Amino acid sequence: MFKNKNKSLRPTTSKVKSAIFSLIGPEGVKNQKILDLYAGTGNLGIECLNRGAKFSVFVEKNIKTFKMLKKRLEEKKYQNSSKVFCLDAIRAVKKIEGPFDIIFADPPYDYQNISEVLSLAEKNNLFHDQSLIFYEHSKNQEPIKNIGKLSNIKSKNYGDTSITLFKLEEV
Template sequence: MRVIAGKVKGHRLKYVSNTRLRPTSDIIKGAIFSCLDSMELDYARVLDLYAGTGALGIEALSRGADWVDFVERDPKACEIIKDNLVHTKLSEQAHIYRSTVKKTLSFLKGKYMLILMDPPYADTTTSDILQILADSPIVGEGSVIVAEHADKKPLQSVYGCFEQIKNLNHGDTNVSIYQYTAGGQS
């Protein structure tokens, strides 16, 4: 597992062998960021939910994000994220919340332009978290959510003001990309 592009391109990232953690493959990560790059997205503030090793958020930092907040409940995974940030010299542009996603979303402030979600495939709350995000003040016009999920667990095409604009598929992995639209459902 490595950083694919940007200022720390090629850096290998640590990961923990754990059945709960399923790091995003370089192929999927490349497809996600290729799609995001084509959208000319503002990477100012990024939120990496279910961060695992931090690979998605670190990729965003490498590609020009100003700041990434990582949310991960597993203490060992949080240590891996910290090590990966130090190794890539990006720790000054990030904060790690060792907490559940739902709890962290209840106190975050400010707007995020990009939200990355890679929950465990067995997680049954992905749709609930997407709805919480849709109703949250931390998103706004132009915000994008990238939600990785199992092919066998499709997500809705609309969550509040977020409409699905792209669906990527590779093997048993699906990636749904949503964009905030002012005219969306509430």
């Protein structure tokens, strides 16, 4: 069991995690390629691996949290089905190779650059026309309608948290 000693981390609650996996649908994450931006404890990417995802890429810029996440993946024997980058999200989306089937973006609630990150992810082909992009943010933040060719297809509040689901616009 992971103990959160870092008070700046805000792991995804079980209620929000349940809602996300319900939105993913009956096909689930089996054999999917996952990108967990702002990974923190890695809860979402690890849950995907537990549910049969092919590969999870984690991005965490805090060195202590990065090391803890790597250790956690080793303990779960996920070294061969995961990769962890110690980078900020903007640098990461320029470096990582996609595409990914599911992307989780759970930045700190006061983070202001999510549009830039997702625009760069689009420019660098980190998702395809069937990809799901989940953006976790404060319920007090107005949901973003569109980012580049990404459309907000659903936004829902869960306690203090809101989840916005994006997909590429259908042409």
